[in-house]
Amino acid sequence: MSITEDELGQPLSDATIVERIVAAVMEQKLAAGAKLPEAALCDAFECSRTQIRRILVVLAERGVVTLHPNRGAFIASPDAGEAREVFEARRAIERSTVISAAAQIDKTALAELRANVRAGAAAEARGDRGESIRLTGQFHLRLAEIGGNSVLTKFLEDLVARTSLIIGLYGSRSARSCSDADHEALIDALGERDGARAAATMDHHLHDIEGALDIRDAVSGPVDIRRIFDL
Amino acid sequence: MSITEDELGQPLSDATIVERIVAAVMEQKLAAGAKLPEAALCDAFECSRTQIRRILVVLAERGVVTLHPNRGAFIASPDAGEAREVFEARRAIERSTVISAAAQIDKTALAELRANVRAGAAAEARGDRGESIRLTGQFHLRLAEIGGNSVLTKFLEDLVARTSLIIGLYGSRSARSCSDADHEALIDALGERDGARAAATMDHHLHDIEGALDIRDAVSGPVDIRRIFDL
DNA sequence: GTAACTCTAATTGTTGACAAGTTTTCGCCG
């Protein structure tokens, strides 16, 4: 069973394949550091190597994939510094998107966001961690879309995917990535069109997520085995 | 005479060629809408079509180039909506970079920024518009580097290049893109490590630049010739 | 038992030829 199953259809577009790979990353089905062999991708998506190589360049440009010359493509694994930079970048961007969203939001959009939170809670309840993570990412992206700036939304898409990798790398098994309570507080502020409060809430929210992680670089040099085992 | 003239050297790296094309855009040597034929680029940079095609994908991903299927690559020409989005994105990002920069800046970095302003003024005085524009862009990027967030810096690199296109499209011939006075005010605030003031100055500065432009879409539909000539 | 070395297999990177599509040119007709 292939990932795509395009039912005898035409070849998938670049955009579609990129989206599917990014989605797999967000659902934690592709972990940081995973190898992406060209042949396997060609096989899975039933496409040519030319197309896959082009797609890998795009993913590398987005920071989701790292290309090692002559060794191939791997899902990126952000180090501690990059992880912190991604969160700082998200705070900068989402502060802006959420203020715009507060100014523009309508009943329909609010209902949509509430539905997202409900669906996320349901996924969490039934233990579908991948879907839960995907939905919380979706929440932030929907917010950016409501804000109406496609340039910022595109930046945020990349950052959300990279955040999934960071949570996979530095998060504990139990901790939730985004709390529903935070998202609800955000929705409340948006409902009252209170941009400043929404921005403050978002800033707090992102700090919380980052704070719940244990962002430290693994020691890469000559490891002191004795130290690790307290000998 | 080729653009590169690598003096019998090894083939240029992807990164180098991308940088050179972006630099040409920033210096307004490549205007919005210009066609980039693969053959011409291969010729100029003395490289293979494979490499050029890969580079065009990267530039497209960065928003500097637009790819029209079966028609080739063109320097992007942002419409009015995109232009405004780019400025809003810059305000979001540069607010953050400038606050970080204020917290981290030292004498060396300050001197460097002052030198940049002087060089820009000199270029302006001798009428080297390209160099002047390049240097003002450089100023903003240097600031981001001082801020120390490479993720935001990379985003800003793309936005600065796109801003050059926007200024080329919507700016009047005479207007300067970035005023030296603004940059000096920024340096002053940074020198006093006053992040909040630096952020406010930057916000003002970016609004000024945008305000000096006449960002309107050319009417693309059935043009009313009579209206245009006031008949 | 381990470390270093070699050889094989597999994967990535590049090249050149070919197919598909688009622009331009040229000729024809109104």
Added chain:
DNA sequence: CGGCGAAAACTTGTCAACAATTAGAGTTAC
């Protein structure tokens, strides 16, 4: 003379074969 249409020339997109590099297995020596 201007507009229309067909054909040629050119440009882009794709593919398959080939070259280059690396990972891994197996072997040997210590």
